[in-house]
Amino acid sequence: MTVAPPEKGIGGGGGENVELGDKNLNGYxxxxxxxxxxxxxxxxxxxxxxxVIMRHVGSFGKxxxxxxxxxxxxxxxxxxxxxxxxxxxxxxxxxCHVTALDGLQTDYDIRNxxxxxxxxxxxxxxxxxxxxxxxxxxxxxxxxxLNGSSPPDLPLNETTAACEKWTFDHSIYxxxxxxxxxxxxxxxxxxxxxxxxxxxxxxxxAVVLSELSDKYGRRTISLVSAVGFLVSSVxxxxxxHYELFITLRFFVAAFGSGLFLPNFVLLMxxxxxxxxxxxxxxxQAFFSVGFMLLPGIAYFVRDxxxxxxxxxxxxxxxxxxxxxxxxxPRWLMQQGxxxxxxxxxxxxxxVNGGKLPExxxxxxxxxxxxxxxEPEEKIAQEEKDTENKTNILEKIVNFFKxxxxxxxxxxxxxxxxxxxxxxxxxxxxxxxxxxxxxxIDASVYLMxxxxxxxxxxxxxLVCWTLKKFGRRLNLCVLFIICGAACLLILAVPKEEVxxxxxxxxxxxFFNSSAFGVAYIYSAxxxxxxxxxxxxGTSSMCARIGSALAPFxxxxxxxxxxxxxxxxxxxxxxxxxxxxxxxxETGHSRLPETVEEVEAMxx
Numbered sequence: 054m055t056v057a058p059p060e061k062g063i064g065g066g067g068g069e070n071v072e073l074g075d076k077n078l079n080g081y082x083x084x085x086x087x088x089x090x091x092x093x094x095x096x097x098x099x100x101x102x103x104x105v106i107m108r109h110v111g112s113f114g115k116x117x118x119x120x121x122x123x124x125x126x127x128x129x130x131x132x133x134x135x136x137x138x139x140x141x142x143x144x145x146x147x148x149c150h151v152t153a154l155d156g157l158q159t160d161y162d163i164r165n166x167x168x169x170x171x172x173x174x175x176x177x178x179x180x181x182x183x184x185x186x187x188x189x190x191x192x193x194x195x196x197x198x199l200n201g202s203s204p205p206d207l208p209l210n211e212t213t214a215a216c217e218k219w220t221f222d223h224s225i226y227x228x229x230x231x232x233x234x235x236x237x238x239x240x241x242x243x244x245x246x247x248x249x250x251x252x253x254x255x256x257x258x259a260v261v262l263s264e265l266s267d268k269y270g271r272r273t274i275s276l277v278s279a280v281g282f283l284v285s286s287v288x289x290x291x292x293x294h295y296e297l298f299i300t301l302r303f304f305v306a307a308f309g310s311g312l313f314l315p316n317f318v319l320l321m322x323x324x325x326x327x328x329x330x331x332x333x334x335x336x337q338a339f340f341s342v343g344f345m346l347l348p349g350i351a352y353f354v355r356d357x358x359x360x361x362x363x364x365x366x367x368x369x370x371x372x373x374x375x376x377x378x379x380x381x382p383r384w385l386m387q388q389g390x391x392x393x394x395x396x397x398x399x400x401x402x403x404v405n406g407g408k409l410p411e412x413x414x415x416x417x418x419x420x421x422x423x424x425x426x427e428p429e430e431k432i433a434q435e436e437k438d439t440e441n442k443t444n445i446l447e448k449i450v451n452f453f454k455x456x457x458x459x460x461x462x463x464x465x466x467x468x469x470x471x472x473x474x475x476x477x478x479x480x481x482x483x484x485x486x487x488x489x490x491x492x493i494d495a496s497v498y499l500m501x502x503x504x505x506x507x508x509x510x511x512x513x514l515v516c517w518t519l520k521k522f523g524r525r526l527n528l529c530v531l532f533i534i535c536g537a538a539c540l541l542i543l544a545v546p547k548e549e550v551x552x553x554x555x556x557x558x559x560x561x562f563f564n565s566s567a568f569g570v571a572y573i574y575s576a577x578x579x580x581x582x583x584x585x586x587x588x589g590t591s592s593m594c595a596r597i598g599s600a601l602a603p604f605x606x607x608x609x610x611x612x613x614x615x616x617x618x619x620x621x622x623x624x625x626x627x628x629x630x631x632x633x634x635x636x637e638t639g640h641s642r643l644p645e646t647v648e649e650v651e652a653m654x655x
Contacts (some may be wrong), residue, residue, distance in 0.1 A: 102418055103383055104325070104642055110398050111405030112325025119404065120323055121332050123377050124316035125339045127279075130371065131309040132343025132505075133350075133364035134286060134302070135251075138603075139488060139501055140351040140360060142230045142247040145223070147237055148180050149216035153190035157199060165204040169213055183238035187214040215239075227355040234295040243295070245607045248488075249600040250299045254306025256596035262311035263318075263589025264455065267582070270388075271319040272380040278311025279371035286365035290358050312371070313340075314592055318585050321576045322383040323401075326640060330519045333573035334512045337565070341512070344505025348498040387582070455586040459579065468578045469587065471631050472571065473594040475528065478628040479568045481598030481605070482535065482621040486561045488606045489617055494547065495554045503554070507562040515566040523639040524577070525632055528570045532629030535563040539622030543615040557618070564625070577638040 104112075111117075151167050167188075168180045188211060198205045221232045231237060236244040258278075266274040285304040292298045317336055324332055347364070354360045382401075385394035395409065402409055409415060459469045487504045518527050538560035545552050571591070579587040609616040 103386060106398060106409070106418060107323075107325060109407055109410055110402040111407040113328035114401075114405030114407070116401040116404040117324050117328060117332070120320055120379075121335070123374075124320045125336050127312045127316060127371060128337070128339030128341075129343035129346070130282070130364075130368045131313050132340040133347055134305050134309060135255075135340075136344060136347050136487065136501060137361070137364060138248040138251060138302075139497060140226075140229070140347075141357045142236070142244055143226055143497065144231050144237065144241075144244055145221045145226050145229060147182055147219045147221045147232075149183070149185035150218040150220040151185050151190065152218065153194070157194060159199065159204075160202040161204045163199075166199065166207050181213075182219075183216055184213040185216060187212045225355070226357075229357050230295075230298060233357075234298075236295075241607065242604075245603040247299060247302070248484075248603040251302045251306045252484075252596040252600035254303035255310050256593045256600070257303075258307030258310030259314055259589040259592035259596065262307065263314050263585045263592070266311075266315040266318070266589075267455075267585040270380050270384060271315040271322075271585075272374075272378050274311050274315050275319075275378055276374055278308040278315075279368075279374050281308035282312060283365070283368045283371060286368060287362070290362045290365065310589075310592065314588055315585065316378075317572065318576065318588055319378075319381045319384075321573075322381045326642060329573060329577070330639070331516050333576070334516050334519070334569045337512055337569045337572065338509050341505050341508035341565075344508060345502055347505075348501040352498050455583050456590065459583060459587055459590065465579070468635060469590075471635055472575050472578060473591055474631060475532075475567075475571050475628045476575070476591040476595040477598040478532070478624045479564060479571055479598075480595030481602045482539070482560070482564050482625055483568055484599045485602040485606055485617060485621050486539075486557050486564065488603055489557060489610070494550050495557075500554070500557070503558050504561045507558055508565040511562045511566040512569050515569055519570065519573075519639065523637045524570060524574050525635050525637050528567060528574065528632040528635075529629045531563045531567040531570065532625045532632065535560045535567060536622040536625030536629065538563070539618045539625060542618040542622075545615075547614050560618075560621070560625075567625075567628075574635070574638065578635070580644045 148164060148168050151163075154163055154167060157163065164180050167185050169184060169186060170178050171181045188207070193199055193207075198207075216238060219232075219235060219237060221229075226232075230247060231244050234240075234243070236247075262274050262278060282305060285301050285308060289298065289301045289305065292301060317333075320332060320336060321329060350363055351360055354363050379397045379400075380393065382394040382397045385391070385397070395415070399409055401407075410418060460466045487501060489500075515527060515531070522530075538556050542553055542556050545556065547553070572588075575588050575591045576584060605617045605620055609620065
């Protein structure tokens, strides 16, 4: 027997292509194992050893589907809060409140004499939102000139003054955070900050909690995050200060990341390559369900405090994770906790109708896994008691060491930088298109609902295309079509609301597909030891993009309604072209070490 050279083995795209004589290595060893022949020595690396065990247990059976629903349903609740700012911090029509005119009863709209008209950049005339006529209102009231059935003929070129108080239109919203804290005019940036600080929390949770998840386990961090998510989200309802409002939402976001990301990694670690595509894509479906439910809830609950309470209290269901969510057996084995892993796998095998290898055979497999670990992994196991005593500074140092690992070698650096940029763009466009309803004069309820509605069919479509065309080509094409749809908005007049809404929805459809592919891709491109920190760092880049999205929509949208969509389109096309530089991972086993990654062509 001769082992193929690296370019045809791991270097050729993963373990499925490693050849041993006329059989691939993984298939050969597995066949021997399944037939009771103990050729464990043929296995290369802890990844293949774990795959052998999973073939006995079943890598795409009933237990995996149970795990899919258990890990995924948290997406409904995280989606509620990720998009809640669209309604909590909605910006109703508003104008200056002229205190001197309080109590004055007229048969005409008092704004005709108190508020100047301004012409916006799209040519439409509206009442000014930030200034009023600085007239001698007490004298005018005393003279009776303001009484009557029609507005008096007063000069319209008098001096104006900046608003100190505002009157808000309640035809759509009973109350919003924007109204409560006057986040308008000179304070308009604070309205965008509501969402950007939330995304900063998602970023923080993605980095900190994902790193802790690699150290202390997926289940542990998910349980802590579930409690924190529930407490902080309910607490938002009762705040009376803007600073506390955004601070608590920051923690809601951080704990939301501590749920969504480790659960996703856990799911990817307990399914086989044949299941990663469909389960990885459909993991996003629960987020889409929450996306669609949110505008329905907000439509009937139009007070922001009541809405926050309505979307927070159901999160109590997350406490069921204490009984339902197991630890990742792959992670447990990597930590040397074989007995705990085997108990979970034994239950999985029972549900799937499989069976673990015999005791003697299993001991050989465990010994092979221990031998297969890299020296640094062995050291990590021997020092795990010391790690538990690591202080905050050391944890920060460890995080940056993990980042160095991600970027220190050629293939790892190329993979990570491209996928990080893809996450940055896909998240910016994802939230930017959702928030842009006001720029194209579309109903915010309809825009959010449509944005959520197109996600599920987009995931179903890409499940098929991923199997047929793989990860790399899919990510490229999806990004480019999304970018083209966004760029076309520039050529459509603002008055064509339905056409603009259609283009934005098409862009959202393909962007959602790209988001799902990016989730799967980022988990498959890096080794197990840094997989969670890689997904977390990818999410960090995504949150930087999504934190910028409201500023692009709100501030650049004031320049021209199509500027935000043009920015989104150009970035999407760039991300699509860069995706061509990534390797295809669709039929590869998950890499275990940096050395495995560097043995590949790219």
